[in-house]
Amino acid sequence: MPASVAHTSAPTSHHYTTLGLDSRKVAIWAFIGSECMLFVSLISTYLIYKGRSIVGPFPHETWTDPATGHVFKPILNIPVTSASTFVLLMSSLFMVLALAAVQNKEKPKHTRGERVLGNSKLWLWMTASAGATFLGFQAFEFTSFVHEGLSIRTNLFGSSFFTLTGFHGAHVTAGVIWLVTLLAIDYRRGLGSKDSLLVDIAALYWHFVDVIWIVIFTLVYLIK
Amino acid sequence: MATTARPAPKHSPDAYGEHSGLWSWLSTVDHKRIGVLYLYTALFFFMFGGVEAIIIRAQLGAPNQHLVSAEFYNQLFTMHGTTMIFLAIMPLSAAFFNFLIPLQIGARDVAFPRLNAFSYWVYLFGGIFITIPILFAVAPNDGWFGYAPLTTRAYSPGINIDFWVIGLLILGVSSLAAAFNFLTTIINLRAPGMTLMRMPMFTWMAFIVQVLLVLAFPVITIALVFLLFDRFFGTNFYNTVSAGADPLLWQHLFWIFGHPEVYILVLPAFGLVSEVLPTYSKKPLFGYPVMVYSGILIAVLGFGVWAHHMFAVGMGPIADTFFGLTTMLIAIPTGVKIFNWIATMAQGSIRYTTAMLFGIGLVALFTIGGISGIMHASPPADLQQTDTYFIVAHFHYVLFGGSIMGIFGGIYHYFPKITGRLMDEKLGKIHFWLTVVAMNLTFFPMHFSGMLGMPRRIYTYDAGQGWDLFNAMSTAGAMIFPIAMLVFIYNFFVSRKRGEIAGSNPWGAGTLEWTIPSPPPEYNFAKIPTVTSRYPLWEGKGIDYECARINSQEGKTPADLGIVMPYSTIKPLFVALGLVTMFCGLIFARALIGVGAALMIFSLYSWLLSPLEPEHH
Amino acid sequence: MMDSHASMTNLPDSAEGQAHTPHAEEEHAHPDWSIYWKVALILTLITVGEVWAFYVPSFAASRGFVPTLLFLSGLKFTIVVMFYMHLKYDHRLFRVLFTGPLLVASITLIGLLFLFGHLHIKIM
Ligand code: HEM
Ligand SMILES: [Cu+2]
Numbered sequence: 001m002p003a004s005v006a007h008t009s010a011p012t013s014h015h016y017t018t019l020g021l022d023s024r025k026v027a028i029w030a031f032i033g034s035e036c037m038l039f040v041s042l043i044s045t046y047l048i049y050k051g052r053s054i055v056g057p058f059p060h061e062t063w064t065d066p067a068t069g070h071v072f073k074p075i076l077n078i079p080v081t082s083a084s085t086f087v088l089l090m091s092s093l094f095m096v097l098a099l100a101a102v103q104n105k106e107k108p109k110h111t112r113g114e115r116v117l118g119n120s121k122l123w124l125w126m127t128a129s130a131g132a133t134f135l136g137f138q139a140f141e142f143t144s145f146v147h148e149g150l151s152i153r154t155n156l157f158g159s160s161f162f163t164l165t166g167f168h169g170a171h172v173t174a175g176v177i178w179l180v181t182l183l184a185i186d187y188r189r190g191l192g193s194k195d196s197l198l199v200d201i202a203a204l205y206w207h208f209v210d211v212i213w214i215v216i217f218t219l220v221y222l223i224k
Numbered sequence: 225m226a227t228t229a230r231p232a233p234k235h236s237p238d239a240y241g242e243h244s245g246l247w248s249w250l251s252t253v254d255h256k257r258i259g260v261l262y263l264y265t266a267l268f269f270f271m272f273g274g275v276e277a278i279i280i281r282a283q284l285g286a287p288n289q290h291l292v293s294a295e296f297y298n299q300l301f302t303m304h305g306t307t308m309i310f311l312a313i314m315p316l317s318a319a320f321f322n323f324l325i326p327l328q329i330g331a332r333d334v335a336f337p338r339l340n341a342f343s344y345w346v347y348l349f350g351g352i353f354i355t356i357p358i359l360f361a362v363a364p365n366d367g368w369f370g371y372a373p374l375t376t377r378a379y380s381p382g383i384n385i386d387f388w389v390i391g392l393l394i395l396g397v398s399s400l401a402a403a404f405n406f407l408t409t410i411i412n413l414r415a416p417g418m419t420l421m422r423m424p425m426f427t428w429m430a431f432i433v434q435v436l437l438v439l440a441f442p443v444i445t446i447a448l449v450f451l452l453f454d455r456f457f458g459t460n461f462y463n464t465v466s467a468g469a470d471p472l473l474w475q476h477l478f479w480i481f482g483h484p485e486v487y488i489l490v491l492p493a494f495g496l497v498s499e500v501l502p503t504y505s506k507k508p509l510f511g512y513p514v515m516v517y518s519g520i521l522i523a524v525l526g527f528g529v530w531a532h533h534m535f536a537v538g539m540g541p542i543a544d545t546f547f548g549l550t551t552m553l554i555a556i557p558t559g560v561k562i563f564n565w566i567a568t569m570a571q572g573s574i575r576y577t578t579a580m581l582f583g584i585g586l587v588a589l590f591t592i593g594g595i596s597g598i599m600h601a602s603p604p605a606d607l608q609q610t611d612t613y614f615i616v617a618h619f620h621y622v623l624f625g626g627s628i629m630g631i632f633g634g635i636y637h638y639f640p641k642i643t644g645r646l647m648d649e650k651l652g653k654i655h656f657w658l659t660v661v662a663m664n665l666t667f668f669p670m671h672f673s674g675m676l677g678m679p680r681r682i683y684t685y686d687a688g689q690g691w692d693l694f695n696a697m698s699t700a701g702a703m704i705f706p707i708a709m710l711v712f713i714y715n716f717f718v719s720r721k722r723g724e725i726a727g728s729n730p731w732g733a734g735t736l737e738w739t740i741p742s743p744p745p746e747y748n749f750a751k752i753p754t755v756t757s758r759y760p761l762w763e764g765k766g767i768d769y770e771c772a773r774i775n776s777q778e779g780k781t782p783a784d785l786g787i788v789m790p791y792s793t794i795k796p797l798f799v800a801l802g803l804v805t806m807f808c809g810l811i812f813a814r815a816l817i818g819v820g821a822a823l824m825i826f827s828l829y830s831w832l833l834s835p836l837e838p839e840h841h
Numbered sequence: 842m843m844d845s846h847a848s849m850t851n852l853p854d855s856a857e858g859q860a861h862t863p864h865a866e867e868e869h870a871h872p873d874w875s876i877y878w879k880v881a882l883i884l885t886l887i888t889v890g891e892v893w894a895f896y897v898p899s900f901a902a903s904r905g906f907v908p909t910l911l912f913l914s915g916l917k918f919t920i921v922v923m924f925y926m927h928l929k930y931d932h933r934l935f936r937v938l939f940t941g942p943l944l945v946a947s948i949t950l951i952g953l954l955f956l957f958g959h960l961h962i963k964i965m
Contacts, residue, residue, distance in 0.1 A: 016752060018414040021932055023335040027408045029935045030438060033942030034400065038442035040946035041477060045450070045461070047950075048957045054468045082892045089888065093881040096925050100873060117874055152459050156467055159459035163450070181829075207926045211918050218914035222895050223907055411934065439945055476956065480949060527945050531956070543956055 028201040032208045039212050042167055043219060046160040053155035057148060060224040075150055076221055077141065084137035085217050088172075091130030092210045095203045098123035102199045105192045120199075121186050127206065128179040131172050138169045161220065168216060171209045178202050251792040253337035254746055258344050259322030260642065263635075265348055266315035271709060272355065273307035276300050278702055281666070285699035287687035297683035298365035299384070303358050305368030306388065309489065310395050311351045313623065316631045317492035318347075321406050321430050323642060327737035327744060328424045330415025330753050335408040337790045338831060339401055345800035346398035353804060354391030357384065364388030367681065369482065370451070372462035372474035377455045383811060389452050390807045396445050397803065403437035406430060415736075417755035421516070424735045424758075425509055428516055429495030432523045433488050439527070440484035447477035456810060472537060479530035487526050490590075490622060491519065493630020494561060497583045500633045501565050503733040504580035505572025508759055511564040518557035525554040535603040536610045544603040551601035555594060562591055577731070578652030582633030585660055589625025593618055596671065611681075614674025620667040632659070632712075639716075640730045644742045645723030651715040658708035665701025669694035728776055734759030741778045747787045750774045790837045798827035880924045887913050 017023060056063025057072040064071050101120035109115045116122070142162070145151075152162040182202060185191060191199065252258060280300050283291045292300065322340065326333055334340050357363040364384050366375050375385045410431045414423070423431070450461035451474070460467035462474055502509045509515060531539060531547040539547075565587050574580065596618040600606040609615060632655075639647045673694040678685065685691060729738040738761055740748060751774045757763045782789045802824025809816030891913050894900050923929040928936055954960045 016416070017412045018416075018418070019412055019932065019934060021412060021934070023408045023412050026412050026934070026938070027335065027404050029938040030404050030407050033938050034404075034438040034442050036939075036942045036946040037439050037949075038446060040950050041443045041446035041480075044950050044953045045446070045473065045477075047954060047959060048470065048473065050959075052468055052470070054466075078892065078895060082888070085888060086885065089884050090881065092884075092921060092925050093877060096877050097874070100877075152453070152457060156460050156469060159453070159461055159467075163453060163459065163461075204926055207921055211921050211926075214914055214917045214921065218891065218910050222891055222910050224901070435941075439942055443949075470957065472957075476953060527949065528952075539956065 022197050024197060024201055025204075028204050032204065035208065035212075039167070039215075042160075042164045043215065046164050046220065049156040049160045053157045055155050057145075057150045057154070057157075059157060059161070059220070072149060075145055075148060077144070078221060080137060080141065081217065081221050084134050084141075085213065087130050087137070088134045088210050088213050091127050091134070092207050094123050094126040094130060095206050098127055099196070099199045099203045102191045103193050103196045105190075120191055121183065124179055124183045124186060128176050128183065131176040131179065131206075135169060135172055135176070138165065138172075142166075164220070165216065168209070168212055171212070175202075175206050175209055178205065248792065250797055251794045253333075253341050253790050253792055253796075255322045255326050255334045255337065255340060256642075256744060256746075256748075258340050259319045259324075261344055262315050262319035262322055262347070263642075265344075265351065266312050266319060269307055269311035269351055269355070270316070273304050273312055274705060274709065276304040276307065276358075278706065280304060281699040281702035283683060284685075284695050286696065287685055287692055289684055292683070294683045295365065296361055298367075298681075299358055299361065299363040301681055302364045302367050302388070303355070306354065306364065306392075308623070309368060309485070310392065311347075311355070313489050313627050313631070314399065315347055315351075317430075317433070317489075317627075318343075318402060320426070320492060320496065320631075320634055320638070321402070321433075323638065324737060325406055325409055325427055325430055326413065327641075327740070327748060328427045328735055329410065329413060329418050330736050330749060330755060331409065331413035332748050332752075332787070333790065334405050335413055336405050338793060338796050338836065339405050341793075342796035342800055343398045343402035343405065345797045346394060346401070346803060349800055349804040350391055350394035350398060353394060353808070354387055357387045362387075364391075369478055370474075371478075372451055372454070373464050373469070373471060375451060375455075375474075376462050378463075378465065385451075386455065386811050389448050389455065390810060393445065393448050393452070394804055394807055396441050396448070399437055400441050400445075403434040403441070407434040407438065410434070415749075415752050415755055418736075421513065422755055422758050425498035425512070425515055426492075426495035429491040429498070429519055432519045433491045436484045436488050436491075436523055436526065440481045440488070443477055444481035447474060447481070450474075450477075452810075472534070475534055475537065476530070479533045480527070482533060483530045484523075484526045486619075486622070487522055490626045490630075491522070493586065493627045493634070494519075496630045496634035496637070497565065497586050499733070499735065500579050500583040500637050501568045501587075502759075503637070503731050504575045504577055504583070505569045506575075506732070507568055507572040508734070508762070509564070510567035510570075511560075512758065514560060515564055518560045521557040522554060525550060525557070529554055532601060532606070535600075535606045548601055548603050552598060555598050555601065558594055562587060562594070577636070578647070578649055578656055579633045579637035579731075581653065581656045582629050582636065585656065586626055586629040586633065589621055589629060589660075589663065593621025593623075593625055596621065609674060611679055612674035613670040613678045613680060616680055617667050617670035617674060620663075620670070624663055624667065629659075632656075635716075637731065639719065640723075640726030641737060641742050641744070643720050643723070644726055645719055646726050646730060647719040647723060648715050651711055655708050655711045655715065658704055658711065662701050662704035662708055665704065666698050667701070669697040669701075673698070729761065732761075734762035736760060739772050740775050745778070745780065747782050747785065747789060750777060750780060750785050750787075788837050791835070793831070793834070795827050795831040795834070799824050799831060802827055876924065880920060884917055884920060887917050 019026075056065070057075040059076045060074045062071060062073055097117060098120055101118050101123055104118055105120065107118070109118050145158075150158050150161075152158050179202060182191065182199060185195075185198075249257065249261065252261075279292060280297070283289055283297060283300075322334070325331075354364075362382065362384055364370070364387055366380060366385060366388070370385070370388060373379060375388075410423075410427060450459070453459040454462050460469055462471075463469045464471050498509055498515065529547060529550045531543060532551040535544060535547070565583075569584075596614065600609045600615070600618065636647055636652055639645075673691045676690045676694075678689070678691045678695075685695075726742045728741050730742075731738075735758075736753065736755065737744075739753070751771050753760070753771045753775065754768060802820045802822070804820070806817050806820030806824060809818075809820055891910060894906065894909065900906055922939070928939065951960070
């Protein structure tokens with residue numbers, strides 16, 4: 001083990017920690033706290049620039065290009081994004097199930113339901129796939145925006161929108177890579193309850209990324 | 225206990241156990257050695273930034289001089305500020321965080337020893353990256369606060385600012401990684417009984433600084449990312465001309481980071497002086513809880529005062545009033561600390577060692593900077609003072625008079641713990657007095673030249689505006705610094721080799737780090753102590769004598785004691801190298817981005833999948 | 842030596858309360874499947890409600906729209922953090938590490954919106 005795991009009450013754990021907590025869990029929470037400031041800087045900028053773009057396309061309003069007479073419809077696609085939001089929310093459910101499955105790995109399982117719930121590989125797969133699906137939606141969204149005439153250079157909205165959601169997407173990407181790494185470990189040597197912490201910190205990160213999306217979905221997509 | 229038996233190290237003051245040679249330094253994960261690396265590197269950059277300052281002062285020594293061009297002058301003051309803040313003072317503080325935090329809280333190392341090495345290497349490579357350009361006269365040239373839109377491609381087309389943006393992003397990674405590490409260490413690796421309210425004040429201030437870092441650095445990271453995108457990918461964040469961007473966006477984001485940053489720079493020095501003054505006054509720190517709470521209050525309020533750097537932009541009466549008020553409020557906890565230090569010394573049996581002199585110097589000189597700070601906390605007064613040499617005087621009194629004095633005090637105080645030998649006191653005192661004279665001669669006249677209207681950042685000026693004398697004085701003062709530094713450096717290196725052997729507690733100090741040998745063995749504490757008071761060495765029953773006896777033994781290897789130590793590893797260095805290579809790619813050749821990323825990811829996986837330390841049973 | 846380490850983990854951490862005794866985490870019953878799926882259902886329902894509100898023109902134009910959406914989003918945020926991130930059950934240190942920065946971040950956001958004229962204080 002890279003460091004002590006206070007989580008498992010294994011008496012072999014020789015590193016004393018003040019709070020009896022694993023240092024990695026303390027660090028990931030501090031990291032999440034820090035990420036709050038990162039995303040608030042991005043979100044603030046998006047909101048500050050909301051409604052300040054000189055040229056379209058705009059998120060919620062139509063815009064007619066005075067030079068060409070071309071009409072740009074409101075660019076945000078609420079139905080598609082609602083679907084991707086739902087997928088990301090469900091990924092959080094899969095994630096808690098993956099963690100529970102790892103934590104209860106050694107408990108005997110009697111029913112078929114218990115065996116399904118206790119299948120850590122299944123839930124890690126589901127989480128990672130949901131994350132990848134979300135990224136697919138985002139790729140679709142980005143490319144269709146570019147086709148419709150909104151790029152990161154078009155206007156203030158384009159710059160702040162792509163940067164904010166792109167940063168979020170990059171976080172999801174990192175999360176998917178993390179989950180796939182855990183899966184690889186699970187396939188190679190099997191994740192047991194002594195590895196709970198490894199999944200726990202990944203899960204905290206994953207949920208945090210989900211929570212950020214909850215905020216972005218409302219502030220960027222739903223509020224006009 | 226699967227540790228293989230190693231040859232017993234000769235535990236002379238000159239060597240850290242069996243460790244020596246270049247490889248051992250490149251692959252070390254020992255917090256003490258990383259602290260020493262930080263110390264040397266930061267001292268180097270401190271002198272580099274000092275040379276830049278000397279050239280600046282030489283140029284300004286008399287009116288209408290043309291020692292350097294206006295363009296090069298811009299590079300000099302930009303790099304002087306950037307170097308001193310990010311490459312000298314912060315890393316000097318980090319040197320002490322590294323060396324002291326685990327020793328003060330009774331831990332064997334920091335929470336993540338390899339991450340700690342990573343922080344250092346990123347700092348070193350980032351520092352080199354941002355420093356090299358000035359040797360080719362293509363250094364950043366828009367000031368340490370890099371105001372956009374001035375820093376956008378439209379107004380700064382060269383690669384100068386590219387180095388600045390990317391360099392600061394790199395250094396931010398280092399600071400953040402270190403901050404998570406120290407935060408976790410202080411929260412989670414305190415020895416039994418080392419409650420929060422028993423922590424030495426240095427560790428407390430370090431704790432607060434990590435919180436500030438964790439909260440402030442993401443903001444500048446985003447501001448810099450915007451600037452990077454604007455410069456490289458044509459986004460519009462700071463494009464005020466054709467896209468309608470707000471010219472104040474950068475200023476706000478920068479100062480939301482910038483004000484907490486000034487406390488990041490000074491609180492570690494406050495912590496050091498809070499160790500120095502009690503030791504040489506033979507009295508516990510006065511008002512310990514108040515010191516803690518005022519530190520916390522400074523951190524909290526520190527996030528609500530940023531716009532006092534922007535009074536001149538016309539934010540309107542509500543914002544001006546609000547930020548003026550909060551700025552005056554934050555002076556209160558700062559003042560409280562000063563009074564506590566004075567009360568600590570009051571009626572103490574004071575020993576005027578060099579460290580103590582620097583401590584007293586901090587109390588006196590920082591106060592002057594605090595007072596001028598309160599002066600420009602008032603928006604109407606600030607309109608007179610902003611962007612003049614008065615501001616330069618202010619922040620040099622707080623940064624030199626505060627941070628640097630505190631750090632020198634810390635160096636003299638902890639040199640024996642770090643090296644096992646004492647520094648020469650006579651030379652130390654010469655260093656101190658030269659520094660005090662130089663400091664005041666350089667910066668005090670700036671209050672006057674500023675009040676007489678001399679703006680910051682002009683490369684020369686006409687005679688007859690009443691500024692000549694003050695500038696001549698400032699320049700004369702500045703020329704004394706190199707002499708002071710030479711005395712210091714001479715003292716440092718000679719004492720390291722030939723100084724008097726110090727023993728574990730040469731100053732009769734009271735905290736945990738003085739219970740173990742100097743220099744400490746690699747595992748720090750043979751037996752993790754149980755702490756029952758703030759100054760275990762001072763308060764008779766505060767110490768477990770058996771434990772202290774075990775811990776003061778010299779020459780024991782970890783294997784003798786059954787202590788599992790982390791493996792040394794080169795991987796963090798490679799991750800850092802990959803990261804910096806990746807960023808270099810943006811400027812030099814895009815192909816480097818892929819190479820750097822591959823190196824980084826490969827080394828990172830290899831690091832994360834290899835065990836920290838030998839398996840134990 | 843190793844034994845002494847193990848015994849040290851049992852020392853009480855006097856000034857900071859018993860919540861800090863090692864392994865305290867395990868004594869809390871973590872929620873399980875029966876709670877997790879209900880949480881997911883609630884999150885889905887709220888999201889459906891939000892999107893529905895967006896498509897009701899009269900509501901979307903009303904003054905209550907923005908506050909309602911902010912509230913719902915905050916609610917979802919809290920539910921995920923409390924139940925999926927286990928903040929409700931975990932060590933209180935984690936609550937401090939999260940809510941502290943969140944508070945600073947929120948206040949900074951509101952401050953910035955004021956400064957850039959997106960929110961207004963009415964005096965008199
Ligand atoms: C007593 C508490 C303090 C107060 C009330 C205060 C107030 C101020 C104000 C209002 C300014 C803006 C002046 C202007 O640009 O017009 C300023 C600038 C500055 N202060 Fe302070 N300050 C205090 C302490 C400190 C400390 C402790 C430090 C650092 C260790 C510091 C470092 C700086 C720096 C570097 C600047 C200039 C930034 C720049 O424009 O480049 N101040 N201070
Ligand atoms: Cu400030």
